[in-house]
Amino acid sequence: MSLLERRRNTPSFNRRALLLGALGLGACGFTPVYGPDGAGTALRGRVEVQAPTTESGYLMTRQLEQRLGRAATPRFALDMGLSTSSEGLAVNTEGDIERFNLIGAAAYSLRDLETGAVVTSGEVNQFTAYSATGTTVATLAAERDALERLMVILADQIVARLFTSDIPA
DSSP, X not given: OOHHHHHHHSOOOOHHHHHHHHHHHHHTTOOOTTSTTOHHHHHTTOEEEOXXXXXXXXXXXXXXXXXXXXXXXXXXEEEXXXXXXXXXXXXXXXXXXXXXXXXEEEEEEXXXXXXXXXXXXXXXXXXXXXXXXSOHHHHHHHHHHHHHHHHHHHHHHHHHXXXXXXXXX
């Protein structure tokens, strides 16, 4: 079989199918998050995140403000309750724990500052892990890194949920 024959028999990229698919998304009520009527646009720079009181709260607030923007004139307030716990995961033959899971949960509620009504609320949870096989300094650094990763994951989950909520303009 020649190269030309193989090209004719190979399915090619169909631009019409792509265009019809994009039109289908518009017809089903799909709105881009950062489009004119999207939740990302409605929330960008308009959410005052609750002031942190702990290291994990600071890390969470930093990520939320990075994703949502820092509010100069807030329309909404984001209140959070954050909890973390550590759980031993791998034990060696001597009985020492060599790996830990860092488990986190964040309850959140987005309030409209004009009406005081809760626009949306929920809870997200996730875990990360870190190794405790090195020196004390290495273990503490691994634990801190796991905490930072966990707060980024939880904050991103909250933002994703906010973006899929019905947010008033």
